[in-house]
Amino acid sequence: xxxxxxxxxxxxxxxxxxxxxxxxxxxxxxxxxxxxxxxxxxxxxxxxxxxxxxxxxxxxxxxxxxxxxxxxxxxxxxxxxxxxxxxxxxxxxxxxxxxxxxxxxxxxxxxxxxxxxxxxxxxxxxxxxxxxxxxxxxxxxxxxxxxxxxxxxxxxxxxxxxxxxxxxxxxxxxxxxxxxxxxxxxxxxxxx
Numbered sequence: 676x677x678x679x680x681x682x683x684x685x686x687x688x689x690x691x692x693x694x695x696x697x698x699x700x701x702x703x704x705x706x707x708x709x710x711x712x713x714x715x716x717x718x719x720x721x722x723x724x725x726x727x728x729x730x731x732x733x734x735x736x737x738x739x740x741x742x743x744x745x746x747x748x749x750x751x752x753x754x755x756x757x758x759x760x761x762x763x764x765x766x767x768x769x770x771x772x773x774x775x776x777x778x779x780x781x782x783x784x785x786x787x788x789x790x791x792x793x794x795x796x797x798x799x800x801x802x803x804x805x806x807x808x809x810x811x812x813x814x815x816x817x818x819x820x821x822x823x824x825x826x827x828x829x830x831x832x833x834x835x836x837x838x839x840x841x842x843x844x845x846x847x848x849x850x851x852x853x854x855x856x857x858x859x860x861x862x863x864x865x866x867x
Contacts, residue, residue: 687773688766690805691787691795697722698753700729704741705748707732717800718784720793721757728786728793730757763788766795774802839863 697720698707707719711734721730732753740756741748763786764773773785777799787795832846837856844856850863 684769684771685805685809686766687764687768687770687785687787687797688795690770690801691766691797692801693787693795695720695786695793695796697726697728697793698732699724700752700754700757702753703749704732704737704746704751704753704756707753708737708748717798718796720761720786720796721753721759722793727791728761728763728788730754730759731761731784731786732757733784761786761793763793764797765789770797770802770805773797774799777802 696710696714696716698710700721700723711717711719718731718733720728721732723729730753736756736758737748740746741751762776762780762782764776766787766789777783777785783799785797786793787797832848833854834843834845835847835854836842837844837847837859838853839855839859842856842858846857847854848860849855850860855863
């Protein structure tokens with residue numbers, strides 16, 4: 676993860692995984708699965724001869740399109756099972772927009788494209804990884820905002836009879852457990 680810095684928003688480039696592990700569209704699924712296992716990855720970006728990203732193979736693609744169909748992984752090519760096109764996002768997109776896009780499209784990974792080149796991948800796991808930090812930031816912000824509020828907000832005057840002089844008043848305030856009018860409060864302050 677790159678350094679977040681002091682920006683107002685956290686961006687995709689702050690949390691994306693980079694560099695991206697790629698595989699050619701003509702590679703066998705067996706080689707891709709081996710690469711995923713070796714690199715401890717849940718997905719590999721598939722590229723064409725020009726090295727442009729054209730799709731993605733995820734663990735789910737391997738299960739649904741190879742294992743469940745009892746296909747021979749050493750005979751199946753990447754282009755036969757990849758999910759295409761690769762859904763992508765700009766690295767300067769806010770992570771909340773990336774999360775919305777992933778949710779709306781019901782996908783778990785986005786390719787990060789800059790100037791037509793794949794520079795990273797962002798996954799739902801990457802987004803979840805920064806949630807504790809974001810929650811801490813929100814909590815700290817709330818603490819700061821709450822500290823700006825005076826500890827004892829000014830009481831709203833009440834209407835009723837003064838417990839001291841028993842006169843009706845529109846501006847009673849609680850003082851030593853009693854509702855006291857303005858005149859009686861002044862007298863009490865003078866006595867002290």
